Amino acid sequence: MRILGILAAMAISGAAMAEPGRWQRAWPDTDFSNTSISDWSEIMSGGPPKDGIPAIDAPRMIPAAAETRLDATEPVMVWPAPEGPARAYPIRYLLWHEIVNDAAGGVPVAVTYCPLCNSGMIFDRRIEGRELSFGVSGMLRASDMVMYDRQTESWWQQAIGTAIVGEMTGAELELLPAWMDSWERFRAAHPDGVVMDEPDWSRDYGRNPYVSYDSSRRPFLYSGEMPPHGVPALMRVVRVGDRAWPFSRLREAGQVTEAGVTISWEAGQASALDAGRVGQGRDVGNVRVRDAQGRDVPHDVLFAFAFHAFWPQGEWMLGG
Incomplete structure (x- = not known):
């Protein structure tokens, strides 16, 4: 739990500066005048800065049969992608990256996991035909990850899939049928499935x-x-x-x-x-x-x- 203690100290410092005037320097393109937040103190820094937890884009996928690093009971996020094999995203990677921007069968998705809430969900990244991609803001609200989209730098609450700050405020991402399963259950159910390969980061x-x-x-x-x-x-x-x-x-x-x-x-x-x-x-x-x-x-x-x-x-x- 030592890492949580370090992050807590950083977050307490960040909470003292919980106001848009101070955030604007790091977020010059975010429209803080457009928001559903009535009390800015609800939002605090989780420790890492913007993109300090790096989201993964277009992950490499490999055949499930070729994956040998995962333990049998390890959790993976499962998405039964349209027009193709089911896809698995190991939580061992999402612990360190929290968001994966992927696409299959013509559907762009954001695979998300907030460790502090254990909330794992997969969203369609399109809003009224506009495709977004997401990063990790470094902010938390009620201990839940605040995501941001790179197109407008609006902030999104992961737990509810809704924009809470910026141009996109009030927009809601579509939550797709997906679930967390053990690696061995995924392999048994989807022998032709694919799994996210290990990212090229030093983790x-x-x-x-x-x-x-x-x-x-x-x-x-x-x-x-x-x-x-x-x-x-x-x-x-x-x-x-x-x-x-x-x-x-x-x-x-x-x-x-x-x-x-x-x-x-x-x-x-x-x-x-x-x-x-x-x-x-x-x-x-x-x-x-x-x-x-x-x-x-x-x-x-x-x-x-x-x-x-x-x-x-x-x-x-x-x-x-």
Whole structure:
């Protein structure tokens, strides 16, 4: 957790300068007069500067059968790309890059992962026919990554896929059906699939820089309300729309059908935010979300505190 302590000290310093007048020097092309934010103190520096966490563009993809570096239970983001094989994006790379700008079957996507919220989602990068590409701003709001688009330098809240500052304020990215799965499950389900190759950056890929984070009592750089109903702040929940199902319930039940979806849980996926090596994390399980016709449903698996922060009136699906 030493890295989190260093970042916290940097963020406290950044929070003292949480106002557009000071940000304008680093963001001269961002229209701070156009925003949905009423209290600028909600936004703080997470430590790294703009692009200090480098997004990946047009990643190399290799056949899943040729990949030998990943452990069987390592988590990967899975996108069933149109007109082509399914694509996997290892969390071991997203821990260090957080955004991957990719495209397949004529669909440009932003593969995103915020380690502090465990929020992994894949968005269509087009807004009314305009294709955007995304980078990491270095800012956080409610501990969640603030992305920016390179075309207008507007800021986007990753958890909700919505622009919150700049020309694009109010625009919403389309969340695509995608899910986090273990590497061995992906290979078994998609023997002809492809996987993102290791990026050409000097990073210790496979190492977790957030050791023991998801067993902490409180989230990092978060001062908002804790979740209700006694749900632990860093428990994973499945979010579909404005509803959340705690993993504790899903693990016990194995499968839950309600509110128009069927959510299944199966053991065999390592937490990326637990042990020193991503593939050695404790088993948190695999989740799939489908509708009544068996089609995959857009969803997110994030920590309970983040769901409460961005959906304070959301419905907690606790069962019983």
